[in-house]
């Protein structure tokens with residue numbers, strides 16, 4: 001028996017808009033002041049301002065923690081001197 005799966009090729013095709021949106025982490029935000037919305041410059045999806053704010057504050061916390069680690073490393077006394 002011959003099996004025909006309709007739209008099988010389309011279903012697995014990479015880079016469909018849905019795939020791009022699913023894989024996009026929306027790191028490249030664009031603030032649209034007119035309308036008060038936030039868009040992703042990469043996949044052009046409209047994001048909730050709250051989502052954008054929480055993502056940015058998360059990234060900010062990561063960056064500050066990273067800076068703290070760098071400061072600790074550079075200010076730690078060298079052993080043996």
Ligand SMILES: [Zn+2]
Pocket residue numbers: 021024025026027040041042043044045
């Ligand atoms: Zn995106």
